[in-house]
Amino acid sequence: MWLWRVKPWGLAPRGLKWKGGLLSPPVLLPLRPVSGCRAPSVTATALVNYWAQLFEERGVPEARESSEYIVAHVLGAKTFQSLLASQRSTSITDLQREQIGELCTQRLQRMPVQYIIGEWDFQGLTLKMAPPVFIPRPETEELVNLVLHEEFQRCQERRGRGTLDHQPHCSPVILDVCCGSGAIALSLLSRLTQSRVVAVDKGEEAVQLTRENAQRLHLENRIQIVHHDITSGVNREQLLPWGPVDFVVSNPPYIFHCDMEQLAPEILSYEDTESLDGGKDGMRVIREILSQAPMLLKDSGSIFLEVDPRHPELVGNWLQSRPDLALSISATHVDFCGKPRFLHIHKSRSCQ
């Protein structure tokens, strides 16, 4: 019987750093042996179940998903669903057990899974993730699709008008404000193989991470990464190495300040709050971007913003109060949950 009671994580979490009421070490759960009474061997499936249950008991959100992602990661796969039958049922090595135990202990302390495994996928890319740089959310993948869609349409229009001779390739110059890990900038670069991107962030860690991700994906030749705080004023020289841009794309901090304290511990204790907190009405950085955009954009250029569902109206009103900017919302797009999430803003030609 004792054979069945072997700790599946291989070792007790070292230097127990439980916060608050989490002082007791994980309870030993009897694991059903795989077959007969042979030496203790634990399969990936059994480990996933074990940690999922423990997470559940400790109130860690997405208990099963977290456990699956961590086990899959240690076994060299991206998702547990992509592990083949044979991989799930062969026994885990001691080293793997130890690694899983260490990573799961971090999850018990509510560290986001993306930081724990050090990477996440965005569009078709695998990006390195490191605290405290903002972890890209799935909505932003749709923002990238909107930009791509717009660019393909422009290309077709140009082709239709036969003016492509002057521009042999569809090669837009794009400015990504608040680039974080580089998710937007790099996924655009990987899809628009002739384009160039200027990525700017005020955080030193974000700039570093974007640079590292660009190098990993071999996209560093077409990206200019700038360490600059957009709220500190315009810096045309740094932001426009290739002249005025075709698109300004941004997922700026847009959470209303009063909502900040309701965020989950994963976000509040690990992610840079500067990349989330949009001030009183969530518009602090949005207003900066819109104020500077007319100086950064080509005449035919446009802006794509990810915002809070309350923002389309607020931004519309604000733009009306600033006719000097000559900007207008040309479309509001909903995200996959049906919430108005993306703004497409044009430079209005009448005021050129």
Added chain:
Amino acid sequence: MRSSLMLRAVRYLWARGALLRPPSRPVSSGSPQLEELFASGGAMRSFLERLAGPGVQGPELAMAAQRLREKEQELRETERLLEDENEDLRKLAEKEILSCQKELTKLKQKIILLLIPSEETDENDLILELTSGVGGQEAMLFTAEMFDMYQRYATYKKWHFEILEYFPSEIGGLRHASASIGGPEAYRHMKFEGGVHRVQRVPKTEKQGRMHTSTMTVAVLPQPTEINLVINRKDLRIETKRASGAGGQHVNTTDSAVRIVHLPTGVATECQQERSQIKNKEIAMKKLRAKLYSMQLEEETNKRYNARKIQIGTKGRSEKIRTYHFPQNRVTDHRIRKSLYDIQSFMLGECLLDELVQSLKEYADYESITEVISEKC
């Protein structure tokens, strides 16, 4: 009546194995099967004679038939020269006859190729779905082995193979899985794999050494192109775990599973294979399109090919098509009554599986030729 007779005749030849060899090409040069198909007085002859009448057929086919008649006339005339007294002339005639025969074989092959109707979907990519059937854990173990076989077959054929979903059982078996396969003529080869596959052996899980019979099902769905199938976005409902709450920057979720429901038909697909939600959505969409398309095709196919026995695509998904008999080391395809030995090599998904697939393809080609001929008689 007439067509059923002809079908029976061709099947008889197939059952005898007369039409089976060689596996690598649809019609071998000057093989007995080709000659039998073109035997005088046969269905093919009367079909070609009708072609000589006021041209209703495609010009290419009529021209080939015309050339065939001319060449055969030429051959008959040359053959008379073999009895000539002049030795030189006889030798010349022999040479002439050889080249004539070669030409005739080529023409016959051409006619056959022109007669095989190519399906709209033959060049498409496809989605392969495997589901374990009767037999519990043993059926799931066999399903896992079948999945590996098809994955290796795709590698062998240099096709692209991408796992879309994979639901294993506890002991290393497979409940259900699907994969996307793409490459030259992938669907044309794989479409005959759809149906119920039966395994007979003593399972690993069996303690008393008794032989079990278990089954698993393969479905092969052609992947529609943008033109083949148009889906209205308004007909779709997309479900994710993020649906409730503020979304966006307010939440950090890792559950990227996506489910898509096609409201008019109620058909739903889902994917949680990827970490990126938009990738999961793309895959779920791919599966949905393949499902809707095969429903549409099934309807059309049922109308068009009622007489045909061999399975195409998802038609006859419930029919038992093949048995894997381990004690006898034998794989038998029931549709063409062909048996191959050495199961282990077969399950490697290389030349043996390919040989069987080719045989099935040829059989289907001959069936469709007979059908075409009888339709037009």
